[in-house]
Amino acid sequence: MAGDKMIDYASYTPAEVRKLIRDGKWDRPTSGMCAGYAQANLAVLPRDWAYDFLVFAQRNPKPCPILDVTEPGDPEPRLIAPGADITTDIPRYRVWVDGKCVDEPTDVKKYWRDDLVGFLIGCSFSFEGALIRARIPVRHIDLDRNVPMYVTNIQCHPAGRVKGPMVVSMRPIPASLVPKAAMCTGCYPSVHGAPVHVGDPAAIGIKDIDKPDFGEAVPIYEGEYPVFWACGVTPQAAIMAAKPEFAITHAPGHMFIADKTDVDYSVF
């Protein structure tokens, strides 16, 4: 069951993994599962906040590339996974009241309301397959950890009541492979695309690379640079800053796995 290293979850289909999750058999991060399929961040807001949030996403497409928007009250992401349910098919959620996280349940059925709109947002896990095919190491997969994520000092463009800093994910990359990592992730603009920063963490306001704000730290070896990609946890930083009366998100690293493939979001 959850965490069993004998099982090759990379070869599972999205429907199989969503069922495992729905049945309570998987509550861990999803990086490396369902190779070749896109994964998505979740932000759920009341309809009253949905327009401001959507304009915020439009103004900040690097951290907030929208893959699907559900109809108010309907938990089905019809564009990217017909038949799926965003209230049950994610391993762990966060429930937010007035910008504070008040619960981290494994489903949010009891919190669902008729006025809630779900935004599915591209996730960099979607291009990790491309990195691996290019023989670029993905440290957090190799170490079976959640990806490290950091709140930066890069401010997003605000929209209405929604504002906040950009969150980034980090992967250590050998110096000689940084250009290839940039090129091959740059081909996936809808799942965060090319890195937003390479090298010195302090330059983007990260004080201690060993203490990520979300996820788990990974070692950076001699000859490697930390490489930072815009991250779909950015809406959670915006929820903390904008303090809507109610919101639901995924727990960082615990993603929705879509029926779309990574290639559906690549330019080639």
Place this chain on the structure above:
Amino acid sequence: MAGDKMIDYASYTPAEVRKLIRDGKWDRPTSGMCAGYAQANLAVLPRDWAYDFLVFAQRNPKPCPILDVTEPGDPEPRLIAPGADITTDIPRYRVWVDGKCVDEPTDVKKYWRDDLVGFLIGCSFSFEGALIRARIPVRHIDLDRNVPMYVTNIQCHPAGRVKGPMVVSMRPIPASLVPKAAMCTGCYPSVHGAPVHVGDPAAIGIKDIDKPDFGEAVPIYEGEYPVFWACGVTPQAAIMAAKPEFAITHAPGHMFIADKTDVDYSVF
């Protein structure tokens, strides 16, 4: 003045061309002007329709890639051209009442309202520079015509009250250059990206390639295929289908020229 072939408008800056337009000195299509800068389609809707339209755009990113969303009542596109004015800086507009075009003025100051939201949408004119640099002929520029545009039988994903067919632009491309044309425009996903169709116009519901629904016909020479790109006139087809009580758009081919460069919207 307008149409003077002695003047090299390709070398003008966006601010210079916007001033020419604002001063009533240019009311023609903008293809080929301000080489290296991005151009944008315009759709203006009442705030009451803005959310549905924005979700429509999200669900149909090929024809409706959003570059900027203005604040209600504010005609300044702050993200892509600070200081510009979408009520005066476009050569020709269309004003729509209940889905019917009722006026085609050269400015819309008298129509502006406090509840109007402007959507600036990527335009394929933005990647024509890349085609020209790749030595791929752009027929409508060579012939100094507006690009031909067609309503297709490809239905967009609806969103709320907004629905309608995809509109495409067409450029005839020599068969041997079709792959390169696809590759080099595919690098610009925010300005429609790779073509949506190559060859037989009837396959996408176009009855007569010599009678475009918007713009002007261009000849297709021996050994060339018609190549079709998703087009930012799609919102005008949606306005005709959804019949909002009021809307403003640009006139097809008569674009807003942004301060952003084409490279700002390329993946490389």
